[in-house]
Amino acid sequence: MPSDKRQAILDAALSLFSTRTFNGTPMPLLAERAGVGAGTIYRYFSSKEVLGNAVFRECSGALFGVLRQAVTSASIPRDEFRGIWRGLWEFAEKNPEAFRFLELHHHEPYLDAESRAADDQLRRFASEYVRRAQAAGAMREAEPAMLIGLVWGAFVGLTKEFAAGRVLQNKDVARRSEEAVWCLLAANTEKEIP
Amino acid sequence: MPSDKRQAILDAALSLFSTRTFNGTPMPLLAERAGVGAGTIYRYFSSKEVLGNAVFRECSGALFGVLRQAVTSASIPRDEFRGIWRGLWEFAEKNPEAFRFLELHHHEPYLDAESRAADDQLRRFASEYVRRAQAAGAMREAEPAMLIGLVWGAFVGLTKEFAAGRVLQNKDVARRSEEAVWCLLAANTEKEIP
Amino acid sequence: MPSDKRQAILDAALSLFSTRTFNGTPMPLLAERAGVGAGTIYRYFSSKEVLGNAVFRECSGALFGVLRQAVTSASIPRDEFRGIWRGLWEFAEKNPEAFRFLELHHHEPYLDAESRAADDQLRRFASEYVRRAQAAGAMREAEPAMLIGLVWGAFVGLTKEFAAGRVLQNKDVARRSEEAVWCLLAANTEKEIP
Amino acid sequence: MPSDKRQAILDAALSLFSTRTFNGTPMPLLAERAGVGAGTIYRYFSSKEVLGNAVFRECSGALFGVLRQAVTSASIPRDEFRGIWRGLWEFAEKNPEAFRFLELHHHEPYLDAESRAADDQLRRFASEYVRRAQAAGAMREAEPAMLIGLVWGAFVGLTKEFAAGRVLQNKDVARRSEEAVWCLLAANTEKEIP
DNA sequence: CATGAATGAGAATTCATTCAT
């Protein structure tokens, strides 16, 4: 085990940063939550900013792993998307705070180049999927970035409803939301008359 | 005019809070941005938290006004949604920072009861629209909160793409995103005739 | 008056740094001694290191002024030295802590380039005096740096005896020490047989 | 051998305290320099202050030994002084940091009674030498403390020039500085015949 | 009304010291 204190600190940081904001979280509180002394944090992370970046990278890395696996284990766009949504869903169930964190801390001034690169990687990966699906005629013609923004945003919006207790996080909602969002993405096979 | 200093402070606060976070924004910096003395802020807002709440209410109030007008000036759900999306769009153009602010500061511990009430009002209003549209058979059967979360999230996601410069904020994107999101909402009648 | 708080802080810093060391002086103690709030110090000096450098420059600048005046108001080396010693003496009476400070903080890692330059200026000035006196045949032939080190050190050693109360700081001691040190410097007019 | 770790710690402490100050030296750094674990230091010295006192006593004890030997192995004041200066010189060559340390840490608040006593012993010893030399008519009539302060200070000043690289630490400088300082001390007989 | 210098409580970070291994 690569030190369970390190992980305890990362976990506490994710939890607190995602609910109280990076700047709104005092280190002593974080230390208490992690069950370590305040000084101990600095044995693992040389500053609060470095810790924030580590949390960011852990989250986006885990998410990336989930998405990559989802996409590679299917072959047609519709199934790939099902995999993606299921991946997001399971990730959100296991890491309920990670989405809120990634959203809150997106483009925060303290993020360093490497963290931004991790973010770009995710985005590029999503872009490639969209282009492939469009080429296959399965997905609506539109700038990939726009579609990605809409879908990612929709999922984030959904997780907030979970967090607020306004929507239940069950299989039924998973299926229905997935269908709805696919409609957003799907090529309009019917003749659209503006 | 209720003092242009007050408004300058609110504007500076919106701008800074939305980019640097509430806790990440020092009052002296805010004063400088607003072009007033640090002490002056306290003539208009008794504390930083009160200022934060005022910004929140200004944003959500303005947004509410936009949405209400959009809905009341149309009669069929499809047109209402077009109005809503256009309202959001125009609001985002005029107040590019307001969405980021509302997202970042959603459920921040410093928000008081009144601010939360403002948020609830928005949400209830949206809920009523959804239910009406569902009753009319125009909108997909699903919990309103789920649909609202998805659509609101999608729009927020889109504004982030604007802010990042990855999507252009032009009429074409406005129309296409609106169509895509309507597909997410629309009742699944095979024949969609707009 | 260019802020009497600034001067109060410099005075307190000189006093404490010279007795307790730079690193041995906590900022709150310094603030208390200066009669200001802890935060006030940072309105005038952006960090403790900057404050340390300011104290150093103030001391070495004042000392430089004293020496320059001493030297320019005499014409023969013997009288110049009398002036120098008297200058040092009066300076030590008025700024009893400055010598201890300059000695303690010589070549401390926190000193910046400008402070080191101030030190060099003093040293160059002394060097020129020594060379002039040597050229006039009044001063012992030896590397100026060696003589300067010996004389400066001797004076510093003397001030420590004052501070320790082992030597009285009176006119008599001033005269006798001056004579003794001049012997150290003076050209050996007698024939020296090694 | 009383443990070579103990000595390694003392050596590292002398080196660091003399360049970075007592308060400016973190124990972990000291441990690293000494090549021991941080905890190990506390097996030999119960606290940092105790270590500081041990370094002080080691330095002043070694210096005392050198001076005592120098004085006892000569009989006339002029030769005694030659021995003293040579003793100081050799000591400074072997322990280049000891002088800076003794100067920096003179009268530091952390020094305990025993360390101060060691200092007094040195001083008393020097005083006796001065008085003897004065009684023999070889040394200038003046308070011993004044002469000791001047001479000790002069030597310290010289070592700083060595450390700064402004004066070379060679035989020639040794002889010339010794002569110069003896002039400071010598009774003012017109005819000085060495 | 407006200001911004001044404040001190609280933030991030360091470091002397301990103690389980």
Next chain:
DNA sequence: AATGAATGAATTCTCATTCAT
């Protein structure tokens, strides 16, 4: 005996807020 990870008190520094001008 030796270690070095862990600690929390102490340190440097920041910032929301006040108040004399």
